[in-house]
Amino acid sequence: MLKPGTPAPDFTATLDDGSTFRLADCRGQKNVVLYFYPKDFTPGCTAEACSFRDNYSAIAAHDAIIIGVSGDSADRHASFREKHALPFPLIPDPDGKLRELYDAKGWIPWMPPRVTYVIDKEGVIRAALRHDFRVTAHVPEVLEALEKFAPRTGSSAPTAFG
Numbered sequence: 559m560l561k562p563g564t565p566a567p568d569f570t571a572t573l574d575d576g577s578t579f580r581l582a583d584c585r586g587q588k589n590v591v592l593y594f595y596p597k598d599f600t601p602g603c604t605a606e607a608c609s610f611r612d613n614y615s616a617i618a619a620h621d622a623i624i625i626g627v628s629g630d631s632a633d634r635h636a637s638f639r640e641k642h643a644l645p646f647p648l649i650p651d652p653d654g655k656l657r658e659l660y661d662a663k664g665w666i667p668w669m670p671p672r673v674t675y676v677i678d679k680e681g682v683i684r685a686a687l688r689h690d691f692r693v694t695a696h697v698p699e700v701l702e703a704l705e706k707f708a709p710r711t712g713s714s715a716p717t718a719f720g
Contacts, residue, residue, distance in 0.1 A: 559673060559686050560661050566590075566677040567659045573647040574635035579625065585681050589622035589708050591700050593674040594662040598630045598638035598648075606672065606693040607644055613697045614645050620704035621679075621711045627651050629670065664690075672696065676703040 560566075570580045584590050593610065595603045610617070610624050617624060624646040630638070635648035651657055654670075662673040674696045676685040685703035689695040 559688060560675065560683055562683050562686055564683050566592075566675065566681050566683050568681070569656060569659060571649045571651075571656060572632070573625075573649060574632045574639060575647065576632070577647075579647065579649065581677075581681070584623070584677075584679070586679055589620060589679055589704065590677040591617060591622055591624045591674065592627065592660070592677060593624070593672070593696060594627045594657055594660065594670065595672050596670045597628055598634050599641075602672075602691075602693045603628070604638075604642060606696065607638070608642055609694040609697045610646065611642065611644050613701065616701060617697075617704065619710045620701075620708040622676075622704055622708065625649060627656055629654060629657075674700060676700055678707055 566581065568581050570578060573579050595606055597603055607626060627649045629652050630650060631652065632650045635650055639648060649656065657670060660675065662671055664671040671688055671690050674687040675683050678684050684707055687696050687699050
């Protein structure tokens with residue numbers, strides 16, 4: 559896992575809706591919650607995604623966006639987002655290059671870990687979280703990290719990327 563205080567590796571990726579996301583575009587604009595998870599439609603991953611969904615406004619109030627990443631295809635991501643009314647985009651990473659870039663490696667080679675990074679507007683990782691089995695533990699820790707460096711903006715509605 560990458561350590562807090564280090565620059566977040568820049569990347570460009572195609573989102574599940576076909577649009578392009580560039581982390582560099584968030585610099586000076588948005589804090590980013592980038593979370594890696596194993597697979598769409600599994601019980602744990604669904605609970606984790608729904609936890610982020612249910613706390614979307616609280617996270618957005620810190621001028622932050624949420625982006626999920628797994629090895630699933632764009633079509634599978636789109637179905638997953640629609641079924642669970644996820645208000646944030648998902649990145650297909652079938653070749654694992656983004657997971658590798660962010661050093662989100664598991665202890666078991668065939669099971670990707672649950673890793674979440676909280677990245678500030680300057681592109682610095684402020685928190686790095688890993689909870690493989692406590693699937694809803696990420697959100698409280700994300701909010702705690704955001705509270706430390708990103709005061710609430712007073713608005714719970716995101717203005718870009720989501």
